[in-house]
Amino acid sequence: MNALTPLSDVTAVPHAGLCFALPEHSLFSNLSLAEQALVSARLSYFHFDGDAPILVDGAPLVGLLRSGAVARTTRLGSHVSTVGLLLAGDMLILEGPRTANVRSEAVGKTEIFGCSAQSFQDLLRQIPQLQLNYLALVTAELQATRDWYTLLGRKTATERVATLILKLSRHAEEGATVIDLLLTRDRIGNLLGIKMETVSRQIRAFAKAGVIALFSPTKIQVLDKAALLEATGDIWREKSAL
Amino acid sequence: MNALTPLSDVTAVPHAGLCFALPEHSLFSNLSLAEQALVSARLSYFHFDGDAPILVDGAPLVGLLRSGAVARTTRLGSHVSTVGLLLAGDMLILEGPRTANVRSEAVGKTEIFGCSAQSFQDLLRQIPQLQLNYLALVTAELQATRDWYTLLGRKTATERVATLILKLSRHAEEGATVIDLLLTRDRIGNLLGIKMETVSRQIRAFAKAGVIALFSPTKIQVLDKAALLEATGDIWREKSAL
DNA sequence: CGTACGGTTGAGCTCACTCAATAAGGGTGG
DNA sequence: CCACCCTTATTGAGTGAGCTCAACCGTACG
Numbered sequence: 215m216n217a218l219t220p221l222s223d224v225t226a227v228p229h230a231g232l233c234f235a236l237p238e239h240s241l242f243s244n245l246s247l248a249e250q251a252l253v254s255a256r257l258s259y260f261h262f263d264g265d266a267p268i269l270v271d272g273a274p275l276v277g278l279l280r281s282g283a284v285a286r287t288t289r290l291g292s293h294v295s296t297v298g299l300l301l302a303g304d305m306l307i308l309e310g311p312r313t314a315n316v317r318s319e320a321v322g323k324t325e326i327f328g329c330s331a332q333s334f335q336d337l338l339r340q341i342p343q344l345q346l347n348y349l350a351l352v353t354a355e356l357q358a359t360r361d362w363y364t365l366l367g368r369k370t371a372t373e374r375v376a377t378l379i380l381k382l383s384r385h386a387e388e389g390a391t392v393i394d395l396l397l398t399r400d401r402i403g404n405l406l407g408i409k410m411e412t413v414s415r416q417i418r419a420f421a422k423a424g425v426i427a428l429f430s431p432t433k434i435q436v437l438d439k440a441a442l443l444e445a446t447g448d449i450w451r452e453k454s455a456l
Numbered sequence: 457m458n459a460l461t462p463l464s465d466v467t468a469v470p471h472a473g474l475c476f477a478l479p480e481h482s483l484f485s486n487l488s489l490a491e492q493a494l495v496s497a498r499l500s501y502f503h504f505d506g507d508a509p510i511l512v513d514g515a516p517l518v519g520l521l522r523s524g525a526v527a528r529t530t531r532l533g534s535h536v537s538t539v540g541l542l543l544a545g546d547m548l549i550l551e552g553p554r555t556a557n558v559r560s561e562a563v564g565k566t567e568i569f570g571c572s573a574q575s576f577q578d579l580l581r582q583i584p585q586l587q588l589n590y591l592a593l594v595t596a597e598l599q600a601t602r603d604w605y606t607l608l609g610r611k612t613a614t615e616r617v618a619t620l621i622l623k624l625s626r627h628a629e630e631g632a633t634v635i636d637l638l639l640t641r642d643r644i645g646n647l648l649g650i651k652m653e654t655v656s657r658q659i660r661a662f663a664k665a666g667v668i669a670l671f672s673p674t675k676i677q678v679l680d681k682a683a684l685l686e687a688t689g690d691i692w693r694e695k696s697a698l
Numbered sequence: 699c700g701t702a703c704g705g706t707t708g709a710g711c712t713c714a715c716t717c718a719a720t721a722a723g724g725g726t727g728g
Numbered sequence: 729c730c731a732c733c734c735t736t737a738t739t740g741a742g743t744g745a746g747c748t749c750a751a752c753c754g755t756a757c758g
Contacts, residue, residue, distance in 0.1 A: 295610075297602065308595060316602075338591075342584055349580075349591050353550060356598045360539065360558075363605025367649040368537075371746065399705065407609040412746060414706055431705060613714065641737060654714060656738055673722090673737060 237327055239278055241305065241347050249341050256329050256337055262320035268306065270330045274318070277328015279304050283321040283396050285405075296397070296405040298359075301385040305351050308334060321396050366407060369447055374406040375416040376445035379426065383436050395432040420445070479569055481520055483547065483589050491583050498571050498579055504562035510548065512572045516560070519570015521546050525563040525638050527647075538639070538647040540601075543627040547593050550576060563638050608649060611689055616648040617658040618687035621668065625678050637674040662687070 236242045236250055236257075245253065260275060262268060268275050268284060279300050286298035297316065300306065306318060308331055328334070338345045366374060379395075386393045395402065399417075403410045421428040425442055427435040436442060478484045478492055478499075487495065502517060504510060510517050510526060521542050528540035539558065542548065548560060550573055570576070580587045608616060621637075628635045637644065641659075645652045663670040667684055669677040678684060 307598070309599070339588075342587070345584070345587055345591065346581075349587065349594065352591065352594050352598060356549075356594060356601060357551075359598060359601050360605070363601070363609060366609040367605060398703095409747060410704090411706080411748090415746090418706075640735090651715060652736090653716085653738080657714090660738075 237278060237280065239303075241278065241344070241351060243347060244343050245341065246343075249343065252341065253337060253344065256333050257327055258329065260326045260328065262324045262326070263322070264320065266320050268318040268320060268324075268326065273330045273332060274306075274309055275326060275328050276306055276308055276331050276334040277326050279306060280325040280327050282324030284318050284324060284326075285321050285397070285401070286316055286318050288316045294404075296401050298362075299397075299405060301382070303385070305355065307348075307352055307355060322394075371406075371408045371412045372416050372419070372445055373447040374408060375402075375413060375420070376442050377448075378402065378406060379420075379434070379436065380439075380442055380446060383439075392429065392433055392435050395434060397432075399431070479520060479522065481545075483520065483586070483593060485589060486585055487583065488585075491585065494583065495579060495586065498575050499569055500571070502568045502570065504566045504568070505564070506562065508562050510560040510562060510566075510568065515572045515574060516548075516551055517568060517570050518548055518550050518573050518576040519568050521548065522567040522569050524566030526560050526566060526568075527563050527639070527643070528558055528560050530558045536646075538643050540604075541639075541647055543624070545627070547597070549590075549594055549597060564636075613648075613650045613654045614658050614661070614687055615689040616650060617644075617655060617662070618684050619690075620644065620648060621662075621676070621678065622681075622684055622688060625681075634671065634675055634677050637676060639674075641673070 236245075236254060242250065242253065257277060259280070260270065260277075262282075279302055281302050283302075284300040284304075284306065285296050286300070287294050287296050299321075300318075306326065306328065309316070329337075338348060369377065379393075382395065383393050397405065399410045399413045403413045406413070417426075417428065417434075420426045420442070421434075423441070425436075425438045425445070427437055429435070478496060484492065484495065499519060501522070502512065502519075504524075521544055523544050525544075526542040526546075526548065527538050528542070529536050529538050541563075542560075548568065548570065551558070571579075580590060608619075611619065621635075624637065625635050639647065640652075641655045642652045645655045648655070659668070659670065659676075662668045662684070663676075665683070667678075667680045667687070669679055671677070
């Protein structure tokens with residue numbers, strides 16, 4: 215009941231002055247005007263929907279995720295597991311040879327500002343400052359990955375689910391009180407390394423405890439952020455760090 | 457019985473022509489002679505022992521781990537958890553502001569070829585090719601981190617221990633049949649996200665099954681690599697990928 | 699109206715955790 | 729050399745979170 219769609223509509227951001235207006239992002243900081251022009255000429259907006267793979271002409275796409283979400287999945291025979299989730303503001307980085315079996319695919323309506331991996335590599339070579347910025351992003355990504363998975367490796371099911379909900383709520387639009395889980399229980403479980411049934415039980419438990427409101431299986435509202443934060447298990451760290 | 461020490465003696469590698477002989481490593485590939493000289497002038501060998509923090513004048517050290525091992529630990533109040541293990545050939549990368557609470561410390565005798573973070577950043581700015589090489593390394597590191605933790609998040613205790621033993625055996629010297637676990641049961645458990653007792657049980661189970669030989673708590677020999685590989689749980693992936 | 703897919707819920711089982719006792723070294727001082 | 733202490737490792741018994749298996753609900757869609 216109370217089905218919502220507005221959030222997905224929002225993704226239809228008009229890419230107005232598309233060619234010369236670089237999004238505000240640390241990737242583009244400290245570039246000269248000439249460099250900005252060079253970058254603008256190469257990058258453009260791409261739109262994906264459903265579970266479309268994030269590719270341009272068969273090659274991986276590199277760039278900034280402007281809206282929507284991207285799931286990183288790996289196929290092991292018939293088994294698919296979701297190994298990462300990128301949200302608006304995150305960057306799809308260049309992949310090396312080792313990630314040949316990891317695919318990025320759109321979750322819902324998704325908008326990406328970027329270009330093919332090859333083009334991006336050319337740009338990096340041409341613009342040292344861009345390379346510096348990019349390096350900083352990759353380093354940040356590395357740290358985020360470490361945090362994410364390090365914690366996942368030792369968190370309980372409850373903590374994992376709370377962590378995901380909080381992460382999603384942080385990435386949601388400012389005014390948006392209702393957030394979209396984006397993924398099915400099965401894929402959430404996959405992402406968090408727990409089973410579908412466990413995800414369901416945890417989410418229902420939060421709803422029953424009044425921590426979140428559950429409008430539909432994937433539309434929720436965070437009612438008690440403090441309780442949720444507590445449930446992530448991250449608190450005692452800050453507490454004991456005093 | 458049959459206590460061993462040779463492995464730790466090996467770490468005393470003489471840093472012969474220290475200044476002009478850059479180690480063979482992809483970090484230094486495709487550098488001009490002038491650039492190589494520049495790098496050689498800045499980098500040097502550092503030796504650590506015991507649980508010494510990897511620092512130069514209080515600043516983080518960046519460089520290549522030539523021998524020994526480095527544990528990455530994070531302190532949460534009184535609780536210390538090991539979140540990563542670097543072995544010979546791995547690189548200590550530049551850390552961003554987000555990793556302020558992650559410390560790198562030597563495990564046993566450890567030799568690192570590198571320089572302070574600040575110096576390294578200067579070098580990166582001066583030598584675009586070095587920056588490219590470094591970027592490739594960081595990207596590889598990112599992927600390795602994803603692999604490591606993604607798998608850890610969903611592996612059983614047996615699989616985790618098998619994975620660690622195999623990783624260590626791959627990094628061991630060519631002829632070395634006896635490998636050193638380097639860490640106590642407690643720290644291994646910490647690293648793998650399982651309890652000390654569980655680590656002990658798994659290792660003993662492998663020994664009882666004849667998969668490994670156990671000379672002392674930390675000195676082992678892999679007897680049946682295939683069985684160990686099977687135990688990592690990684691096999692079914694390759695199998696089902698057929 | 700039936701089918702399909704995703705979600706929910708229950709019952710029983712297993713693996714890893716906790717708690718606790720016992721070895722096994724490895725130094726150190728006498 | 730021996731007695732002692734301290735750290736690390738081992739092993740057992742009991743508990744519980746999350747898994748498996750299985751039934752059932754609800755909505756969408758042909």
